[in-house]
Structures are given as C-alpha cells and as structure tokens.
Amino acid sequence: MLPSTRVVLTMPDALYFDPIKGCKVTYTQGDCKVVALNNEVILTNLFKERTPGGTKLYLEIEFGDNPVGARYAGDWGARTEGVFDG
Numbered sequence: 001m002l003p004s005t006r007v008v009l010t011m012p013d014a015l016y017f018d019p020i021k022g023c024k025v026t027y028t029q030g031d032c033k034v035v036a037l038n039n040e041v042i043l044t045n046l047f048k049e050r051t052p053g054g055t056k057l058y059l060e061i062e063f064g065d066n067p068v069g070a071r072y073a074g075d076w077g078a079r080t081e082g083v084f085d086g
Helices: none
Strands: 006-010 024-027 031-035 040-044 059-062 077-081
Touching: 024 031, 040 059
Parallel strands: none
Antiparallel strands: 006 040, 006 077, 024 059, 031 040
C-alpha cells in the first residue's frame, strides 16, 4: 500500500459517529473523517511509507455512540482505497 492509501470503515447504523464531534485515531497515528451519509469513517495518513498488504494496524477510533447492546451493532465493513493523482 502506498502512503496515499486510505482505509474506509462502514459502520452499522446503530454505531453512530457525529460529524460535528468528528473522530480521532490513536495508537496508529492518522487522520479521520466522518461521512454521515453512509455512516463511514475514512482514515488517511496511516502509512508513512510503502507498506506491504497484510500489515496489522492497531488503532482506536474515538467519539462514536455505541448502540444499546451488542445485538444492535449490526454489520460493518472495511476496505482500502488507493488514491492516485489526488
């Protein structure tokens, strides 16, 4: 993965991230943006250099509102997106 690669986390509807509160990434340093329309969190600037696929990332994303219980969490997903020429 290149330094420009971003990680997109699609959160279940019950695990809500408020765009006004924003989000914060810790452990692995990076930047975080909330896209409320899709309930997604976009992580950028995680990779300081070219990084092999399969490398483990240790991170914590703060400021999400948990659902009432685990059974309400629902499905979530993660994908990487390569950014080329902006």
